[in-house]
Amino acid sequence: MAADCAVETWTEFGFLGTSVTPKVRFGTDVFICTGSDEVYVFSTHERRLKAVFQLPGPATDLVESHDKQLVYVACASGVYCVNLQSLLHSSQSAPPESSSSPTELKISSEFLVIEADGVSSLLLVGSVLLTLCQTDSSWLMTLYKTPEQTQSSSYEVLGSFSLPLVSAVVQDDTESKGGRRRSSVLICVHSGDTAPSTVPHGHFRLEPVLFKLLFGVEAALAKSPVIVCGLPDGRLCFLPLRLPGSRLRVLHSLEQPVVFVGASVVMETGPGHAQCLVAVGGQGRVVLIKTEKGGPEDGSSLAGFTEVCVSGPVECGCVDHNCLYYSTGSDLLLLDLSEGSSGKEGKERDDKTSSKTTAALHSPTSLNVCRVVALAEPTCNTAGQVQLLGLSVRGKLQRISLPVRRKEAGLSKQVGRSVRDLLSAIGDVCERASVLKTAIKSKNQILKHLNQVVNISFLLTATANTEDHLPMKEKPIRCHAMTSWSRLLQKDSLNLACVLENSSLYVLERGWTLSITVVPLCCSSTAGEESSSTNFLFPFQHLHPGETLEVSLPIAAAGDSSFPLTVNCSLIFSLSSLLGEEGAASCPGWQSNISLPLNTLTVDWLHALHLNNPTARHKMVTFQSSSITTDPIQAFISSRQIRRSRGADRGGESVSRPEKYSASVRVSSELLRELKSSDLDPKAPKLAPENLCLSLLEWLLSESSGGVKMGHQGDKVAVSSSVVHAHGPNGATVKLTAKEIEVREENTEKDERLTAAEVQVESSSVAAVCGLHHAVLSRIQILLQRAPEKAASMTRVPILSLRQALQRAEIQQSQISGAFGVGMTTGQTSPSLLNVYQELRQNPLLII
Known part of the structure; x- marks a missing residue:
């Protein structure tokens, strides 16, 4: 051209x-x-x-x-x-x-x-x-x-x-x-x-x-x-x-x-x-x-x-x-x-x-x-x-x-370019609009998720602020648990099946983690050691209203006597999950976590018992052989030392049978019948005295105390007699007896005698006796809190006195755990345990 x-x-x-x-x-x-x-x-x-x-x-x-x-x-x-x-x-x-x-x-x-x-x-x-x-x-x-x-x-x-x-x-x-x-x-x-x-x-x-x-x-x-x-x-x-x-x-x-x-x-x-x-x-x-x-x-x-x-x-x-x-x-x-x-x-x-x-x-x-x-x-x-x-x-x-170019050609070319430019601009605007739409959608999802988190936080914190005035009010998001013994690699361990229940109207989406911390209530750490608490984290994706999340965790091994255990449940939300890894790296302030406490569970000695019933007898034999006599030589030496020390205390006389310790709690039969008609068994308001004792034992072993149930094959334990034989978590033999006795009421003008139901704990282990005594007191405190107004007005022992008894039992429990935890010798441990036992014998508690 x-x-x-x-x-x-x-x-x-x-x-x-x-x-x-x-x-x-x-x-x-x-x-x-x-x-x-x-x-x-x-x-x-x-x-x-x-x-x-x-x-x-x-x-x-x-x-x-x-x-x-x-x-x-x-x-x-x-x-x-x-x-x-x-x-x-x-x-x-x-x-x-x-x-x-x-x-x-x-x-x-x-x-x-x-x-x-x-x-x-x-x-x-x-x-x-x-x-x-x-x-x-x-x-x-x-x-x-x-x-x-x-x-x-x-x-x-x-x-x-x-x-x-x-x-x-x-x-x-x-x-x-x-x-x-x-x-x-x-x-x-x-x-x-x-x-x-x-x-x-x-x-x-x-x-x-x-x-x-x-x-x-x-x-x-x-x-x-x-x-x-x-x-x-x-x-x-x-x-x-x-x-x-x-x-x-x-x-x-x-x-x-x-x-x-x-x-x-x-x-x-x-x-x-x-x-x-x-x-x-x-x-x-x-x-x-x-x-x-x-x-x-x-x-x-x-x-x-x-x-x-x-x-x-x-x-x-x-x-x-x-x-x-x-x-x-x-x-x-x-x-x-x-x-x-x-x-x-x-x-x-x-x-x-x-x-x-x-x-x-x-x-x-x-x-x-x-x-x-x-x-x-x-x-x-x-x-x-x-x-x-x-x-x-x-x-x-x-x-x-x-030469001057033709205007027609220049005009048509200019029009064509203008059209192409407009089409290109339209395409660019559409692409930018698509990118912005995607970004806006992503931000809307983040804001929606964050709104759910804020609502859940306000819900749990508001419930926590009102718990001091309404102690019986439960949080809409809470945990309950069940204990069970399992055997793995010739070792027995106590497991806790913890269930997170969402009764709120909100969805727990991604980013939430269930945190469970297990702390011995009466733990005593030696010098230079940290607290023996254990923390478990369970991340999950979605938990809709009405759904539950069940997790299992070991809380104690066979031979462990550090009971009761406090199980603190909380929810942790990671803010970085809203933005992703790249977005969280660019925003350092979003890398923190939000912790919301839920409820606290308690695992006591009653939860950790091995009952000698027909369905669990085989398991108990296995448990005894694995936990008590893990080292036959050491067990033999320990038994000889105990017998020799007892013989020395009795002037050299050899004793072949171990000494038994016991503690009891007495509850007025009239109060139990009134409580039983409303709480223990609504279908049977009037029962014979022996059935009342059976019901009391059955309730003690089946009650969801502290938000935790015992793991049995049924909803309740089938108790056939007023005597229950079991083994504690430390391997000691335990005997629970419920019977009616006549008790003379003191500090009154007339010498009146009352009929009361006595729950007696008997064992060769002072730790087992004190632990079970504390657990029974806790159950009865819950029973009195649930009592109707009529039964509460008939109760002559105020709940404050029961709380003082519980505090005294916790102090006794800590003394026992301290005796076993700091590594005392047998000569040093025995006086401390006997002092606790003597206090239990001299201060029986009667609730009428």
């Missing part, structure tokens, strides 16, 4: 046979640097050569000041500054016959403002002049502060930055077809929202998003101009000016000499904001750097590098809003960059769109102009025609006018 251009020659300087790449700078006037020791100033208004600067050496680059008064020219010995106002004044004072000839100005050492060897490129950013030169080992960029006064020659060094040279550069790559040495390229890029409204030559306004993606958030926040440098070795580098500690960094590598770097608008979406950074290599590689969309998950943006190859070698280039113009020496070509930006970008482009884009970028338009070695920035006249200013290899300064 070709297009005919109108070419107009303005002036001619002769054949350009220099070794330096020529440059054309278009400002108020046209400055031509041909690579020789002369710089030409051409007036476009007068259409004549205005002035000629004669330098001490070949000129490599030049730049005009922002106020159009000074021109900085770089050559081998340094940078020279020329005042254009003095030049114009001298030309106006010349004779009339010489007004048509250009003014020749010899640049001497008095114009030298910066001494530097090998300066290849210049750039002026505000009041900062940048020079780029090549040393033996690196590229050196130096920043100078230009003086405020025009006549001043003081240029302060602000800083310098270096970049090491690369050695893998072939000579053919650094030289063009005409044998000229490639020079470096310097431009300044501003963020579109902070750049000035008018930018001079070599400055570009880049889209803020692309600016941030390429040069970092710090440069965007600091509103720092960024210097982009293209080197003959192919590297594309950048340097933020206003950031402390900034350095030259490599942005991309073309792997061939950089001929041109510029910015193109591509698609007009903002006033003059370039959306594409363009870099052209000497062998025809073109790199387009644009903003592309990321994945559909996050909807983020990233900087995309698109590389295409055009016919080379490339001598020079320039860009306008959406076109790249470049010369191969044999032809001048136009590459429409907007063809590669239609439709969706980045990862959303399909294979068909990508192939069309590549074909469009590989199909430039020929302008049928040859031998162009330098181009200035394109301009547009009032008719909308694009005009280029070029310098040919024969030294001709030419104005190249491109």
